[in-house]
Amino acid sequence: MNTGFSLIEVLVSLAIVSLIALITLSGLTTSLDFNKRTLDRSDFVNSLVILDNYMKKDFQQTINRLSRDARGSYLNHSFFGLNPRQEGVFLAFTINSGDISPNFPKGGLRFIEYIIEEGTLKRVEYSYADRTFGTPYTSQSLLKNVEEVKLNFIKENSTLEEWPAMDWMENNGLPNIVEISLNINNFGLINRRYLLTGEAI
Numbered sequence: 001m002n003t004g005f006s007l008i009e010v011l012v013s014l015a016i017v018s019l020i021a022l023i024t025l026s027g028l029t030t031s032l033d034f035n036k037r038t039l040d041r042s043d044f045v046n047s048l049v050i051l052d053n054y055m056k057k058d059f060q061q062t063i064n065r066l067s068r069d070a071r072g073s074y075l076n077h078s079f080f081g082l083n084p085r086q087e088g089v090f091l092a093f094t095i096n097s098g099d100i101s102p103n104f105p106k107g108g109l110r111f112i113e114y115i116i117e118e119g120t121l122k123r124v125e126y127s128y129a130d131r132t133f134g135t136p137y138t139s140q141s142l143l144k145n146v147e148e149v150k151l152n153f154i155k156e157n158s159t160l161e162e163w164p165a166m167d168w169m170e171n172n173g174l175p176n177i178v179e180i181s182l183n184i185n186n187f188g189l190i191n192r193r194y195l196l197t198g199e200a201i
Helices: 007-061
Strands: 079-081 088-096 109-117 120-126 137-143 146-155 158-160 177-184 188-195
Touching (some): 007 088, 007 120, 007 137, 007 188, 088 146
Antiparallel strands (some): 088 109, 120 137, 146 158, 177 188
């Protein structure tokens, strides 16, 4: 009696095994793609929360104070904001963080800049509000894949696309509300509003 397998049986078995392997591999690839998209979305949401917390805190601590630039000259205004056409600084202002520590012996006054650089939104914090060319600073990348930033500044009943309202006038102070719209690649439009409560110092 011949108990071996015929060539056809072997080929059919190989075809079935190959089909099962293909289905398994396809399912694994789909699962990995889904996990990657989930992790990407989770990373994006986490970055967005961190950015939102920084902006909320910064705007609440913003003060109406003329700071000095690296050349020692007073800035004309205490708050600057514009819609960036490509890259660069789109928000700049002074905050009073209230942080007096060995790392910052001169008090809690800091100068803050928000920057767009190669599609990444960054926050720069200078250790002192009155800067010099050697003033230490920290820079953090907060959000990637930013395609567009759009700003509006609300003061009483007026809405402006840039601040100060009139650059040639004396210090315009602070807006009441800053509206920020971020167009993020693969995620769409994010809109936020922040209330400024700072006072002159």
